[in-house]
Amino acid sequence: MSLLEVSNLSKSFSTRRDLLGRRTGWTHAVRDVSFTLGAGECLAVVGESGAGKSTVGRMVLRLIEPDAGTVTFAGEDVRAAKPARLRQMRRGMQMIFQDPHSSLDPRMTVADAVAEPLVVHTDLDRAARRRRAVELLDKVGIGARYLGRYPAELSGGQLQRVAIARALTLEPKMIVCDEPVAALDVSVRAQVLNLLRDLQEELGLAYLFVCHDLALIEVIADRVLVMKAGEVVESGTTSQIYAAPSQDYTRALLDAVPVPIPRGARQA
Ligand SMILES: Nc1ncnc2c1ncn2[C@@H]1O[C@H](COP(=O)(O)OP(=O)(O)OP(=O)(O)O)[C@@H](O)[C@H]1O
Numbered sequence: 670m671s672l673l674e675v676s677n678l679s680k681s682f683s684t685r686r687d688l689l690g691r692r693t694g695w696t697h698a699v700r701d702v703s704f705t706l707g708a709g710e711c712l713a714v715v716g717e718s719g720a721g722k723s724t725v726g727r728m729v730l731r732l733i734e735p736d737a738g739t740v741t742f743a744g745e746d747v748r749a750a751k752p753a754r755l756r757q758m759r760r761g762m763q764m765i766f767q768d769p770h771s772s773l774d775p776r777m778t779v780a781d782a783v784a785e786p787l788v789v790h791t792d793l794d795r796a797a798r799r800r801r802a803v804e805l806l807d808k809v810g811i812g813a814r815y816l817g818r819y820p821a822e823l824s825g826g827q828l829q830r831v832a833i834a835r836a837l838t839l840e841p842k843m844i845v846c847d848e849p850v851a852a853l854d855v856s857v858r859a860q861v862l863n864l865l866r867d868l869q870e871e872l873g874l875a876y877l878f879v880c881h882d883l884a885l886i887e888v889i890a891d892r893v894l895v896m897k898a899g900e901v902v903e904s905g906t907t908s909q910i911y912a913a914p915s916q917d918y919t920r921a922l923l924d925a926v927p928v929p930i931p932r933g934a935r936q937a
C-alpha cells in the first residue's frame with residue numbers, strides 16, 4: 670500500500686451561465702487521473718498552464734471536492750472523512766503554495782505563523798510552541814533575528830522558507846508543493862529547491878510536486894506525471910521521461926526548459 674493512492678479523480682467547473690443562472694458551459698479541469706505516491710517519494714506533476722495540476726493537488730487535500738474518484742492517504746479514505754477527522758488527517762498532509770505573500774497572514778510575526786498550527790492541533794503551551802517554531806525556522810535557514818518580523822519585511826525566498834517551516838510544524842508525511850519556487854527570483858530558486866530536497870531526505874517526506882518547469886524537477890522528482898487538458902498523457906521515472914519522452918507534448922515541455930539548475934548545486 671502506498672502512502673497516497675489516487676484513483677480516477679475527476680473535476681469539472683462550470684464556466685458559463687445563461688440569463689437564468691443555469692450552468693451552460695463546463696471545463697473538464699481533471700479527467701480520470703490515477704497515481705500513487707510512496708512514503709518518502711517525490712512525484713512531479715507537470716504540464717502546461719491550465720492542464721489541471723493545481724486542481725489535482727487541491728483535490729488530494731480535499732481543498733476542492735472531486736466530482737468522482739477516490740483518494741486514500743495512509744490507508745484512509747480522504748473523501749469519506751468527516752470534518753473533524755479530515756482536520757486530523759491534514760496534520761499528515763500539508764501544502765505549500767506558489768506565492769508565499771498570499772499564504773502567510775501579514776499581521777502575524779514569522780514565529781507566530783510557524784507556531785500557529787500547534788495552537789489548533791496540540792495542547793503545547795506558549796513557550797513550547799515558541800521553541801518548536803525557533804527550531805523549525807532554524808531548520809529552514811531563517812535566523813533568530815527574524816522571529817519577530819512580519820512577512821512584509823522578508824524577501825520572497827525567506828517567506829517561502831517560513832511557509833515551508835509552517836508546513837513542517839505538525840510533522841506531515843506528505844507535502845503538496847504547488848509551484849513552490851515559480852514566483853521566486855531565479856537566483857534563489859535553486860536554494861529553496863535544495864532546501865526542499867534536503868528536508869525530504871532528512872524527514873522522509875513525500876512530495877506531490879506540481880511544476881510546469883521540467884528543468885526544476887529533474888533534481889528532486891523520482892517519478893513524473895505529465896498532464897494535458899486535465900488528463901495524464903505520460904508517466905514514468907524522471908530519468909525515463911528525460912531520456913525518452915514518448916509524447917511530442919512532453920518533448921515540447923522539455924525543450925521549453927529555460928535555465929537549468931545544475932544537479933547538486935548547493936548554496937547557503
Ligand atoms: N475555481 C475554478 N473555477 C472555474 N474553473 C477553474 C477553477 N479552477 C481551475 N479552473 C479551470 O480548470 C482548468 C485547470 O486549472 P488548474 O489551475 O488546475 O491548472 P494548472 O495546471 O494548475 O495551471 P497553471 O500552470 O496555470 O497553474 C483550467 O482550465 C482552469 O481555468
Ligand SMILES: [Mg+2]
Pocket residue numbers: 722723724
Ligand atoms: Mg496551477
